[in-house]
Amino acid sequence: MADASTKRVPQDQPEDASANGAGSLEELRHLILAPEQEALERLHHRVVNPEARTEDVSSVVAEAIQLRREQGGSDALSEALAPTIETAVRESVRKDPTTLADALFPVMGPAIRRSILETLRSFLESFNQIMDQSLSVQGLKWRLEALRTGRTFTEVVLLHSLVFRVEQVFLIHKKTGLSLGHAVAPSVAMQDPSLVSGMLSAIQDFVRDSFNSAPGEGIERLNVGDLDVWVEAGPYAILACVIRGIAPRALRDTMAEVLENIHREYSAQLDRFTGDTAPFSAVNKELARCLEYKYKEGSKRKGYGYAWAAAGVLLLFVGGFFGWRWWQYRRWNNLVDTLRGQPGLVITSFGREHGRFSIRGLRDPLAPDPRQFVEKAGLDPAKAEFHWGAYYALDDAILQQRATQLLAPPHGVTLTVENGILRLAGQPSASWLKDLRARSLLVPGLSSVDFGRFAPEQMAFDQTKDDVQGVIIKFPVGTASLSAAERSSLRNLVPKLASLQNSAATLHQNLRLEVVGHSDATGAEGTNQSLSQRRADRVAWELLQLGFADSALHAKGVATAEPVRNEDTEENRQFNRSVTFVVKTSSSPQP
C-alpha cells in the first residue's frame, strides 16, 4: 500500500516542477505519508525484533491452541506437542523427581486404590461364588457334571450361576477383516483374536453375499448352543461380543455406544488403516466396557448359607483341634513341672517332635523313673520320648541314696545327708566305722562326714571316760587315808586320765575332772561333810603327786548327798566310804 502511494503521488505532479516545488512536495509527502511510514516502521520493528515477536505470539498462543483444537485438528496438535512435552517431563523428572511425584500424588493414590479394590472385589466375588458352590449339594452335582463333561469345575459353576457373561469382545476393521482390538473376561479360553476376526468377517461376507442383502446389512447375531455372538457394525469397524447365557437388550446399547465412541475418536485412523494397530492401542479399555456379566440372584443367597455353615463347622473343627492340642500341651507342661521337682532330674528342653512329646535333660542313675510320672499324669507313655544324659546329682535325697548304696551301712544304722554332709544314726560297729572317712570320699558329691559321737576319738574318749567314772577309791571307816591297793589303783588311773586329756584336746574340749568324796550315812552330818572333803582332797593330792594337771582337778565332798549305792548292806555301805570321779567336758574355742 505504501508502495502504491509513493508511485501514485509523482504521477499526480506536473512535469515542470521547480526546486521550490520539490521542497514543498517533500513536505506534502511527509504530511500525507508520515502516519503510514511510522506504522510501517513499527511493523518492521515488530517483525525483525525477536523480542517483540515473542511478545506478540505470547499474547495469542493460548487462544491459537484452543482454536486449533476446536477446529478438530487435535491430532496434529498433539503430535506436534507430544515430543516437547515428553522431553519436558523427562527433564523435570531428571532434575527433581519429587516435583512430578508431588503433582501426581493426589491422582495416583486413588487410581491405585481403585485398581486394587477392583481386583480384590472381582477376586472375592468369584472366590465366594466358587466356595459357596463347592460346599453345597448342588456343588457336588456340578462337580460330577464337570467330571462327566470334561469341563473345569469353574467353568461348570459359571455356566450354572451366570445369567450371562460377555466372554470376549472383538473390534474388527470392516474392510480388511483385521483385528483392531480384543478384550477378554478373566479365565476364558480364547483363540487368536486376529484369526477369529478374520473368520468372523468372512462369515459376515459369506452371509451377505449368499443372500444378496443390502449393503450395510449383515449378521447381527450368531447363536451356537448357549453361546451367542452379537455383532454391531459401524461404517469402518465391527464390534462382536461373544456371550454365554442370555444377555439383556441393554447390552446392545452399550455395544452401540462403544462403537460410536470408537468411530468418533478414531475416525481418521480407521479410514486410513492399512494394518498397523498401534494407533488403536488404547481401544481395548473401551472394549472392556462390554465385558458385562450377571450372576443368578437366588444361587447367591442360598450359597452363602452353606458357606456359613461350612465355615462354622470348619471353625469348630479347627477350634476343637487347637483346643485339644492346647489342653494336651498343658498336661505335658504340668508333667514337665513335676519332673523338674524330682531330685536327680534336670529338664533342659521339651516340645513336640513328630507327633510325640519329647523331653530332654540329665538324669541321675538313682533318680526316680520318669515314666511312672507320665502314667500318674494320665498321659500315654508311648507318646513320651525321653532323652537323658547321665550325671551325678547333688540333691541331698540322691546323695543319701548314693551314700547308702556305696557305704552299705550295717543293719540298724541309718545314713542321712544334709547340705552334702553325711550323718550317722543307730549303733554302727567299730569295724564299719573304721575306714568310713576314706570310703566316704568315693561317694560323688558328699562333701564330708559328720561322725558325731561315732568319731573314733570321741568313742575312745567316751570309753576311757566310762572307765574313769567307774573307778571307786574306797576308804576305811572314818578315815581319809589310802591303802596301798587304792594307791595302786590311782596309779593305774593316771594313764587313763592322760589319755582323756589328749582326747579332749583333739576333740577341742576342755576337761574337768571332779573328784567327789563320799561318806556313809553313819556319823554326824558335819563330820561326814569334812570327811568326804578330806577324802576328795586326799585323792586329788595323790593325783597331783602322780603328775596329773592341777587345772583340771576339782575336789569336792558331797557327804551322803550322792551315795554310790544304797546302804542296805554293809558291803554297799563300804562303797559309800569312797571317792569317785566325774569327767566333764566343755567346748573350747577351736584354734
Added chain:
Amino acid sequence: MIQKKICMLGSFAVGKTSLVRRFVESIYSDAYHTTVGVKVDKKVVHHNGSEISLLLWDLYGEDEFQKMRWTYLRGTHGYLLVADGTRRNTLEKAFQLEQRVREEVGAIPFIFVINKADLIQDWQLDPAMESQLIARNWSILRSSAKTGENVDDAFSQLTRKMFP
C-alpha cells in the same frame, strides 16, 4: 503390531491350501473351504526388524460346484496367485484372475507361484506360454508344497513387496 490381509488365489486344486498348510499352523478345519469358501490362517513373519502378522485368506478355487466369492478380496493388502505347472489351463485362469483382481480392488502387490515343482517333468509350459509370462513382467516363483521349495520365499517376497 502390523497385520496384513493376504489372499490365496488360483484355480481349483492348484495347491493353495497345501502351500498355506506348509507355511502356518492353523486352528480351523479345511472344511471351511467348502462351506464358507474361505479359511483364515495366520503366520507371523519378520520384516526389517518388526513382526508382521500375515492373515492368510485361503479362498476356495473355483470349480463347477462353487464360484469364488470376490467379496473376500475386499481390503486385501496383497495376494499369492497360484497355478499348477502340470495343468496349462490353471495358468490361463491365473491371468484372468489377476485381471479380475485389478478390476475389483486395483493394482496390489502379488507374487505368481507356479506350484508342483516336484512334478516338473510333467509341466505343460510351452514357449508361447513362457513368452507370455515374460511379457507380463511378474514376480514369478516355482514352488512345491510337497518339498517346501520356495514356500517361505513366496510369502517373504510378497511381504517385501507390501513394504516398499
